[in-house]
Amino acid sequence: MKGPRISTPLLLLMPAVLVLCAVVVLPLLLSLYSSFTAFRLTRPESIWIWISFRNYENTLTDYVFWVAFGRTVLLLTLALNLEMLFGLGLALLIEKASRGQRVLRTLLMFPMMFSPILVGFQFKFMFNDNVGLINNALQSLGITQTPIPWLIDGGLAFFAILVAEIWSSTSVFAILILAGLLSMPREPLEAAKVDGCTPWQSFRYVTWPFVMPFAYIAMTIRSLDVARAYDIVKIMTDGGPARRTELLWTLIGRTAYGDSKMGLANAMAYISIVLSIVFTVYFYRKLAAARTQIAAEW
Amino acid sequence: MDKNRASRRWKSLAHLGRFVALTLAMAFICLPGAWIVISAMRPTVEIMAKPPVWIPHELSFQAFISMFGVIGQGGVPVFAYFRNSLIISVTSTVIAIGIGMSGGYAFARFRFRGKSAMFLGLMLTRTVPGIALSLPLFIIYARLGILDTHFALILTYVALNVPFTIWLIDGFFRQVPKDLAEAAQIDGCTRWQAFWRVEFPLAGPGIASSGIFAFLTSWNEFALASQITRSVASKTLPVGLLDYTSEFTIDWRGMCALAVIMIAPALTLTFIIQKHLVSGLTSGAVKG
Numbered sequence: 001m002k003g004p005r006i007s008t009p010l011l012l013l014m015p016a017v018l019v020l021c022a023v024v025v026l027p028l029l030l031s032l033y034s035s036f037t038a039f040r041l042t043r044p045e046s047i048w049i050w051i052s053f054r055n056y057e058n059t060l061t062d063y064v065f066w067v068a069f070g071r072t073v074l075l076l077t078l079a080l081n082l083e084m085l086f087g088l089g090l091a092l093l094i095e096k097a098s099r100g101q102r103v104l105r106t107l108l109m110f111p112m113m114f115s116p117i118l119v120g121f122q123f124k125f126m127f128n129d130n131v132g133l134i135n136n137a138l139q140s141l142g143i144t145q146t147p148i149p150w151l152i153d154g155g156l157a158f159f160a161i162l163v164a165e166i167w168s169s170t171s172v173f174a175i176l177i178l179a180g181l182l183s184m185p186r187e188p189l190e191a192a193k194v195d196g197c198t199p200w201q202s203f204r205y206v207t208w209p210f211v212m213p214f215a216y217i218a219m220t221i222r223s224l225d226v227a228r229a230y231d232i233v234k235i236m237t238d239g240g241p242a243r244r245t246e247l248l249w250t251l252i253g254r255t256a257y258g259d260s261k262m263g264l265a266n267a268m269a270y271i272s273i274v275l276s277i278v279f280t281v282y283f284y285r286k287l288a289a290a291r292t293q294i295a296a297e298w
Numbered sequence: 299m300d301k302n303r304a305s306r307r308w309k310s311l312a313h314l315g316r317f318v319a320l321t322l323a324m325a326f327i328c329l330p331g332a333w334i335v336i337s338a339m340r341p342t343v344e345i346m347a348k349p350p351v352w353i354p355h356e357l358s359f360q361a362f363i364s365m366f367g368v369i370g371q372g373g374v375p376v377f378a379y380f381r382n383s384l385i386i387s388v389t390s391t392v393i394a395i396g397i398g399m400s401g402g403y404a405f406a407r408f409r410f411r412g413k414s415a416m417f418l419g420l421m422l423t424r425t426v427p428g429i430a431l432s433l434p435l436f437i438i439y440a441r442l443g444i445l446d447t448h449f450a451l452i453l454t455y456v457a458l459n460v461p462f463t464i465w466l467i468d469g470f471f472r473q474v475p476k477d478l479a480e481a482a483q484i485d486g487c488t489r490w491q492a493f494w495r496v497e498f499p500l501a502g503p504g505i506a507s508s509g510i511f512a513f514l515t516s517w518n519e520f521a522l523a524s525q526i527t528r529s530v531a532s533k534t535l536p537v538g539l540l541d542y543t544s545e546f547t548i549d550w551r552g553m554c555a556l557a558v559i560m561i562a563p564a565l566t567l568t569f570i571i572q573k574h575l576v577s578g579l580t581s582g583a584v585k586g
Contacts, residue, residue, distance in 0.1 A: 012404035015397040016420065016460050023457035024423040034434070086323075093320045104320070113452060113564040115518025117536040123331045125337070131550060133333055135352035167330065199569055204306055220421075224462075227427030231520040235540060249429045249521075251568035256433050259526065271429035272439065276425040 028273070037269040041260035055267035064243065064261050064266065068123065072248040075158070076226055076279075077166040083222070086166065087173025094174070095181045105178065108171045116168065116231035123164040124236045127151050154244030163246060164232050170223060172217045180214030181207070216287040223279040225271075248272045317511050331561070336360070338554035347549050361555035376556060379538035386421025386448055386534060387516040390455035397456070397511045403493070406475070417465075424461040428521030436525050436532040454522055459512040466511065470504030471497065507571035514564055531549045535560050 006014075035056070038049040051223035059065050094104050114122070126133045127150035135147045153155050184207065192202040233239060239250035246254075252272060256265035338361055339346055340354040365376045404410075405417060435454060438467045439445040474497050482492040498505075519535040527533045533541075535556070 007408075007410060009404040009408035009410045014406075015418070016401040016464060019397060019453075019457050019460055020423045021422065023454055024426060024431065027438055028426065032435035033432075034437070055440040061559065090323055093316055093323070097317055097320065103322070107324055107327060108559065109568055110331060110415060113514070113561060113568045114331070115520065115536055115560065115564070117518070117520040117539055118560060121539060121553060121557060122334055125550060126333065129347055138567075140350060140352075146525070167326070174574070190518050224421065224424050227429065227521065230427065230429050231536075233522075234520070249427055252433070253525075256436075262433060262437070267431055268357070270432055271426075273426050273430050275428055277422055280422065281418070281424045284421070 007008070015100070031266040031269060033268055034263050037263045039263035039266075041256075041262050046263075051263075055264050058264060059267050059271065063245070068243075068246045068248050068251045069271075071158070071246065072229075072275075075162060075165070075229060075247065078162060078231075079169070080219070080222065082162075082166055083170045083173050084219070087218065088177055088211075088215070090174040091177035091181055092176055092243040105175070108174055110176075111168050111171045112175075116170060116228040117163050117235055119168040120232035122237035123160060123167070123232075124151065127160045127236075151237055152241055154241070155244045156251065157241070161233055161236060164236065165229060166211045166227060168228075168232070169222055172222060173215065176214045176221075177211055180211040207227050211285060213290040216290050219283040220280065220287050221285050226276060226279060248275070321438045334554050334557050335559075338551060338558045340551070342549075342551045361551050365552065365555055365559075375530050376535075377535050378561070379535050380486040380559065382448065382527075382532055382536040383429070383517060385453045386455065386532075387513050389448075390452045390459065390516050391509055391513040394459035397460050398463030398467050398508065398512075399505060401460070401464040403471055403497075404470035405464065410475055415442065420464060424458070428519070429525075430524050432525040436522045436524070445526060446532050448532055449524050451532060451534070455516040455519065458519065458522075459474060462515070463508050463512050466508040467501070467505055470501040470508070474500045474505070476487065491513060492550045509543065510567045510571045515565060516565060517560075569582070 009140070035076060036046050036052055037149070038051050038054075039047040051231060067274070068126065094101060099106060109120070122165060125131075127135075129147045129149045129152065130137055132150070134150065135144075138148065140142050151161050188206050188210075189202060192206050197205070227249055229251070233245060233247055233250055234253070238247045239246040239254065249272065252265050252268045254263050255268060326376065327467050336354060339359065341356065341358070341360075341478040344351045344354060359509070383408075401420075405413065436445070439450050445449045478496050478500070479489075482496045483489065487495065517534075518536060519534075520540075522538065526538050527537055539553065539556055542549055546552040
């Protein structure tokens with residue numbers, strides 16, 4: 001063979017790398033460049049107007065941006081923690097169930113099949129102040145007389161979005177943690193019982209360390225697509241009313257396609273990309289650390 | 299004796315508590331979907347009724363029939379969207395699986411420099427939020443003139459699916475013992491034959507389920523599709539669903555029916571792969 005020899009694994013990885021370069025890396029370089037220009041969709045030649053860091057300055061001094069940023073971080077923190085907590089609880093409940101474990105596990109897969117846009121629609125329907133299931137139920141039970149404006153009031157809409165997020169992703173945690181629980185060896189638990197551990201202690205010091213890597217896998221998978229909240233919010237409230245549920249991603253979409261300020265939107269997009277990457281790397285490292293710890297102990 | 303009885307009562311109480319908690323959780327999981335299905339089949343008058351009608355008086359498939367009618371209900375061409383979704387999802391899945399198999403095999407069977415950095419790098423491309431990626435893709439596709447075509451979405455979805463496909467397939471190949479392929483090679487197979495005749499069939503079910511997973515990702519994707527598609531020529535079902543909300547009055551029944559159509563294939567496919575999916579994601583969690 002002529003020319004430099006490429007090793008087999010690199011050759012095998014070549015197609016993946018090529019596709020990802022073409023569709024992800026190169027476009028991101030373009031968007032990095034355009035985030036330093038005054039690019040507007042309506043005036044294509046404006047992509048050549050170099051304005052250095054002005055887009056970033058405008059973004060970082062913009063009150064609207066910081067509100068959306070803070071709301072996004074708050075939503076993610078609340079959602080991820082609650083999902084983890086509920087997922088763990090659900091997994092423990094199902095593991096204890098003596099019968100019907102298979103049926104329960106299958107039911108658990110149910111929300112995973114829903115695309116985020118469908119989750120959003122479904123909760124838009126349920127939380128609708130006029131025809132929604134929730135208001136109907138509350139009124140039938142006589143808890144309130146007047147319909148509650150779930151998606152119209154800012155705080156309530158945030159709550160509704162949080163519920164939708166939790167509904168759609170708790171089962172990812174539950175399923176993976178359950179897989180961990182089921183693959184756990186019995187002996188250490190029995191030994192702990194013989195040694196007089198309380199149920200809490202044996203959970204804290206025996207079960208949890210074993211299950212932790214599974215929880216981190218779930219966290220990593222979940223953090224890969226935190227931006228799915230965009231779909232949910234887009235259909236539920238579209239960032240409204242009056243921007244009270246605006247997230248980073250809906251703000252980017254609005255700036256880019258609504259106001260056609262591509263350059264500015266790209267600057268915001270870069271900040272959101274960095275945010276996602278930090279999230280993922282953080283959990284991936286935790287996962288790696290948990291893996292080595294498990295490998296050393298068992 | 300008394301202590302015994304107290305402890306037994308505690309136990310049955312805890313049992314009951316667990317049962318109630320589990321039932322509530324399952325109701326929370328199942329109810330929203332069930333409500334959509336029911337609403338798709340009941341007349342609009344009942345959905346709008348005040349006070350609410352809980353138990354449907356009559357069920358019909360009218361919404362589904364009118365949806366696939368001549369131009370579709372309320373001018374939403376559901377049939378065209380369905381066809382677009384199907385073409386785009388299937389094609390991108392087939393290509394992603396091909397690429398993912400070669401990449402996954404490389405990760406499972408070879409040691410090379412920068413392996414874990416490479417893996418993390420691949421995963422990181424997946425973390426880019428769809429809306430953020432849509433901006434440059436929109437500019438590029440518009441310049442290339444492939445905006446609003448099947449090709450543009452297929453290309454995008456292949457890239458979207460490759461990282462996760464590699465992760466899953468890597469896990470499935472690792473579950474196949476190395477010795478088998480080595481034994482085949484000693485018996486005179488080439489490396490390629492050993493892969494094709496021994497390792498591939500053994501990892502087959504896992505690979506099929508990664509395929510289904512990739513299919514579902516494409517089938518469900520919204521953020522990118524909503525910007526890259528413009529018209530009936532390439533709009534997919536999730537984008538079509540939003541068509542309904544942009545109208546002045548929301549047709550709840552029509553939307554519910556469309557939702558059922560979107561979820562039906564996903565439901566069927568997920569049941570088929572559920573077992574493999576979990577084992578693929580977790581293999582290597584403990585073994586490293």
